[in-house]
Amino acid sequence: MKPNKLHIQWYPGHIAKAEKQLKAQLSLVDAVIEVLDARLPLSSCYENITGLLNGKPRLILLNKSDLVEKSALKGWIEILKEKFEVPVLMCDAKNSKDLNSIIKKAIEISEPKIQALMAKGLLRRPARVMVVGMPNVGKSSIINKLTKSSKTKIGAKAGVTRQQQWVRINPQLELLDTPGIIPMKLEDQEKAKKLAFVNSISENAYSAELVAEELLNSLSDTQTQTFKKYYNLEDKKDLTIENIANARNWIVSGEKPDIERTSIYILRDFRDGKIGKFILDNNDK
Numbered sequence: 001m002k003p004n005k006l007h008i009q010w011y012p013g014h015i016a017k018a019e020k021q022l023k024a025q026l027s028l029v030d031a032v033i034e035v036l037d038a039r040l041p042l043s044s045c046y047e048n049i050t051g052l053l054n055g056k057p058r059l060i061l062l063n064k065s066d067l068v069e070k071s072a073l074k075g076w077i078e079i080l081k082e083k084f085e086v087p088v089l090m091c092d093a094k095n096s097k098d099l100n101s102i103i104k105k106a107i108e109i110s111e112p113k114i115q116a117l118m119a120k121g122l123l124r125r126p127a128r129v130m131v132v133g134m135p136n137v138g139k140s141s142i143i144n145k146l147t148k149s150s151k152t153k154i155g156a157k158a159g160v161t162r163q164q165q166w167v168r169i170n171p172q173l174e175l176l177d178t179p180g181i182i183p184m185k186l187e188d189q190e191k192a193k194k195l196a197f198v199n200s201i202s203e204n205a206y207s208a209e210l211v212a213e214e215l216l217n218s219l220s221d222t223q224t225q226t227f228k229k230y231y232n233l234e235d236k237k238d239l240t241i242e243n244i245a246n247a248r249n250w251i252v253s254g255e256k257p258d259i260e261r262t263s264i265y266i267l268r269d270f271r272d273g274k275i276g277k278f279i280l281d282n283n284d285k
Helices: 015-026 049-053 070-084 099-119 139-147 189-197 208-218 221-230 241-248 259-271
Strands: 031-037 058-063 088-090 127-133 153-157 161-170 173-181
Touching (some): 015 127, 015 173, 031 099, 031 139, 058 070, 070 088, 099 139, 099 173, 139 173, 189 208, 208 241, 208 259
Parallel strands (some): 058 088, 127 173
């Protein structure tokens, strides 16, 4: 394996502002739906999520479950349940089969807050939830999926805020239709590179060639064979960008492999699920 030349440095100036905005949004809701990328069940989870939510009930959704093997993901659901002591569901923003279970669980985890308000003499109101997560895990897709179940926009809520928009999903549940983007400080390079693999980090922060090379180097033996099969590489050939370029006849002047083009295609093919279904985190992490 080649030494890791990839180093991702991304400290966007909006982090402090984003954290402040997220905390303000969290103060408006009874519970949160945290969206993770099913390919990165641990690496797409914010390390200090418990502290950030300040005890707010949480439902974890492993989104993009269509891009991983369901049997492997079931094991991860149990791992996350034990680690965080919160309910965990798999979902796929492309279909609505899991919609009812998501809505039901969001209402369920919000009930203690509703009961506490009623104990103070307030009338029962719908549960209020918001969707949070790191960039590009599919927060907006989940919001769209939930809001399509109801066209009832209820707009700004008196006594809550003039700026936030709400949607009544059903008489028991209201959704803040703005995704809460959890900002990232990429001090953990192992985690950062995995987030780059699935496009959760701006492409301005890294070289496609280095990320593609690191992706190929990080694969297990089984995953390597899947990549080789997809790109029609002989078994005796190493899985490298150069060999993939030659196999696909992506050549530039001078009969040299087109490394830039090939790197872009490798990342695109992987992210789109064309090569196969992969979970890139390890159970022993």
